[in-house]
Amino acid sequence: MGCVFCEIINGERPAHMVFEAADAVGFLDTRPLFKGHTLVVPRAHHETLLDLPEGDVGPFFQHVRAVAGAVERGLGAAGSFIAENNRISQSVPHLHVHVVPRNPKDGLRGFFWPRHKYDSDEEAAGYADRLAKALGEGAS
Template structure:
């Protein structure tokens, strides 16, 4: 897509600190990192969200996430890491090319992922579980 910054990075028309690439995906450093080593993994083909991608491509992208996360663990003394993916404006997606954040975590970082959970309602949990199971079964 001509106006997509991530497509431009994939095409090497825009600069990026590239970390890894294969036939299906590209990993590069985020230009506004939450922490040292914060990386993005994108499919090379343009898909707006992760659920728009074919299953095989989603799998390939997450294999790259696994690879990059492992490399970050090996070279830095991480206390953990987050893998974050946002679909849509309500979820905080700002660049509408599917991408996955790999965010190294350190005990003294100031990253706040910003939600606080509340105890679940058992009736709602049962309803949601049944509805989603039925949908998943219909896709088999």
């Protein structure tokens, strides 16, 4: 079986792309905790953070940081939740960091997180576009 994220990176599987860089991509999670929930994924296949070469960690997390800022600027979120699983609870065995928009009293607590689907493909595309535009504005 192939890797779902490698298929997205290679253009073999559709995704709502938020950004594409030489070393990483960001796209919307298909089962978001909240709308705008973005996955930041290295282009090279590494199963976990521990497998990512040490020299790539800083540049990779610069992308995570940029997406966290875009979530606030582009979606008006009060903050963000950033998470990464290594093996346990890692639904796709390809390193990925979740950047989830957060707001006060949004209902996210503990480890029982509700998932919110997009109403349509067009709505998902709109969220991806808003985040991509906010990334273009740069960190403030």
